[in-house]
Amino acid sequence: MTIAISPSYSRSRNDAQALGPRTDSLTHYLFAHLDQKQFALTMRFTYPFSSTMSLQVYAQPFIAKGTFSNVRELSATPRAASYDNRYQAYGDTAFTNNIGGFNFKQFRSNVVFRWEYRPGSTMFVVWSQGRRGFGGVEGTKTFGGDIGDLFNLTPDNSFLVKLSYWINR
DSSP states (O other): OEEEEEEEEEEEEEEEEEEEEEESSSEEEEEEEEEEEEEEEEEEEEEEEETTEEEEEEEEEEEEEEEEEEEEEEOSOTTOSSGGGGEEEOOOHHHHTTOOEEEEEEEEEEEEEEEEEETTEEEEEEEEEEEEEEESSOOSOOHHHHHHHHTTSOOEEEEEEEEEOOOOO
16 A cells, blocks of 8 residues: 655745736736635545556645736836836725735545456446636635635536456467
8 A cells, every 4th residue: 555645835025926918098017916826635545456456546635826016017128237127016905905806715625446357358447526616805714614615616526437448369
């Protein structure tokens, strides 16, 4: 039997995260400061019942959350030598005061049962599940709270049976 658990956490800051264009009478190419955190927990489990039968499980919850601030647009001199001269304040305060952020949640899992019912002939039974959610603000929950929310999301399930038969010549 093998079990592997691999947690990962990262925090990054990007001073010039592209927000995309906004158009009024002109097109404004917007950028913002992004403070982002990511957490994932990859789990793998393999149990061989015998040399001809095994069960493998893979599961991974993933959370990414971030907050935008300091929205600005490209200036008339986007290739200026001074970094600060490449951008200018963006004047639409209705947008800049409510920029928000994001909270992305995803869970993926696979369960594979393998049975070699005769030499060279194998049956696989597979169940895959995915869950995904997105919010327009980072939210106040911890990563643990966000992981708990994953299981309230509607799952996408896939089932597969594969049968192979070795024809002996």
